[in-house]
Amino acid sequence: MTDQAVADDGPGSTGGRLTTRETAERLGVKPETVYAYVSRGQLSSSRAPGGRGSTFDAAEVDALARRTGRREQPAPAGELTFRTGITLIGDDRYYFRGVDAVELAGRHTYEEVAEWLWTGELRPGVRFTAPHEALAAARRAVGALPSHCGSTDRLRVAVVAAAAADPLRFDLSREAVLGGARSLIPTMAAALPPAGGEAADSEDTSAGLARQLWPKLTARPADEASLAVLDTALALLIDHDLAASTLAARVAASARAHPYAVVSAGLGVLEGPLHGAASGPAHRMLTEVVERGGAAPVVADHLRAGRRVPGLGHRLYSGEDPRAAALFDLLAQVPQAAPALAAARDVVATTARHTPLHANVDLALAALSVATGMGAEAGETVFAISRTAGWIAHALEEYGERPLRMRPSGHYTGPRPPQPLPDATEAPSQ
Template sequence: MTERSEADGQRLTTREAAERLGVKPETVYAYVSRGQLSSSRVPGGRGSTFDAAEVDALARRTGRRETASPPGEPAVRTGITLIGDDRYYFRGVDATELAARYAYEEVAEWLWTGELRPGVRFTAPEQAMEAARRAVGALPVHCGPTDRLRVAVVAAAAADPLRFDLSRETVLGGARSLIPTLVAALPTVGGVAEDCPSASGGLARQLWPKLTARRPDEPSVAALDAALALLIDHDLAASTLAARVAASARAHPYAVVSAGLGVLEGPLHGAASGLAHRMLAEVLERGGAAPVVADHLRAGRRVPGLGHRLYTGEDPRARTLFGLLEHVPQAGPALAAARDVVATTARDVPLHANIDLALAVLSVASGMPAEAGETVFAISRTAGWIAHALEEYGERPLRMRPSGHYTGPRPPQPLPSP
């Protein structure tokens, strides 16, 4: 009979326990015989199950080792996000359902604590907010959104004397204040701030006037809120791995976020939505996707907003956001342009829409600049980086220190001469 975990998720099979401990299944039973682990028989079967908390405690005592991974792909155990079968889950709950039902702050709390706090709102401390605004205001006008956010994080860190306290509650308190501080530090686009006061709504409503001069309507703000919730985490993306490396070195949470922002600025990560935005704008200008797609392919460029290595079908984040954008009246042309891009490329290559294309529809339809998707991504993912930092702070320090494979000249070499 095949072993199975019990429905409540608190019992592990022998294989699962071995993976958590980084040992062979035979060693798990050796731990049982030594009295280091207790086991229970599977009802009606020959397998055993193990208490997850007891296994984790033993792993901490023995020096936790990571699960084996494919060559060149490091593996890090995490209880935050699971991706499989073209769906993804936050702490076991379908992430798209969370984003459709709850506000960004509520989903962030779920990711951090495993508890739902309906109606929770994040507040920026006055001192940190003013420091971040002054620092961002001193930057040249041509600076991009990630430049501004990186500077705002440093300013907020300098204003927080408790930043080196890595206790769970202090880290959470800092996170709840940092995220709205980042939003407050961004310059307002146009004169709509009075129509969208930060005190009267959640983070999406605070962020809206930082992205566009258009007046906010409820379907558009709901779509922005869902986008923030959908993007909070996505397993070990490059920026998240950088954040965990920083946390492994016991960097404070602000430095962890800075590490994530540094990687996010790459064109293959957070900036990808800007490429999709520009493509959609061109499709609308030229009246169809065919010439635009042809130009991309002729230049040897991939078509933005299509495909994702973790999904064989449509990115579930894109599917959810597209569904919400259906209720935004002004999004019709951009939605049609996105569908045209997908249909045009599908003639030869079976690629599906990803979250970058859906973000582009939101930004184009709302009169936002091409960089708006990057801003949404960075603000949202800050909560995910904090979740991974909290998890990493509970691990052995400096465990993410790979060994280099030296390929240079073999010593001894002669001393170089001028």
């Protein structure tokens, strides 16, 4: 982790305070220059606990960086890196603001974890509520879509409709962005059609997000154990560093797109089969394993066809994805999940005979969706709604950076100029 003690400053940054070394890195200067800023009155400092070195207010340091023009440290060749205080992944674990994300999701609701990610503060019992006008607009727009549309199509349309209903969407102040996020996320969930085809007599919009989302994913009645799994899944998936959709969201925020547009950018990338939609193939595979009574013939079919086995392996974890491990532990407490959970474990064990791949979160989402009668798109829906909070967190960080800082140069491989003007193509005869 990067927030451990430094040699010249005692304990690492805590409570919004930075050490001299961290301040110098954030400003892109030498430690001596940091104290020059202090002597000129451009920064204020306090003695670190124990009297070893000084600490600096992170917000004040960021403000100075914006005024002076932060000098980013060069990234390794061919890599694009960002300073972020949101998620750290290392040693087969991941952390939200330095706190173990699995432990956080196991003890707090999705909304509480989202607030922690956004503000660094826990708000016990917090609930997100969809405003009437935005929700009505989103439902009308979603309702006008063809019946064959997928859930991500509906979510994208719901976000655009909610944006159109919000005249303050261009206010990029922290308070406005957070207020919009707290209303957008439940609007996305509530705008989806019910899984059973008919809306409930009355929807409890004051309930937690997992309970609001449940009837959109399955026609089965909710039980508390299954709701707990869904809520934990939402909390676990909020962020995962700079995944492809998060990078797209940060690029949009760098151009000062409003938060709804940032979320739309993330949704556009999330729908790819290698990202948010990856749980769909895993769902279909587990369904087949349950029906055929074992994983061996199903895995064999995938290998014979040259297809990778869904739900296995993750480039950031050498062992089992910690998100999958957490969800499997919770599913083990749900009696009706036993067949799907056994199928998932059978897939892992069968594939391990050929290659040492471990379960990832897509396989765990598939086990949840198969066990609860959800459709193949359920995992993608959970992923998209959950990750919206992460995109907002990254947008807040990016709004504090220099605008349009992500401007890579293209390596042109076309014909060298000057080339002659092209000949006009004659229109075909009628």
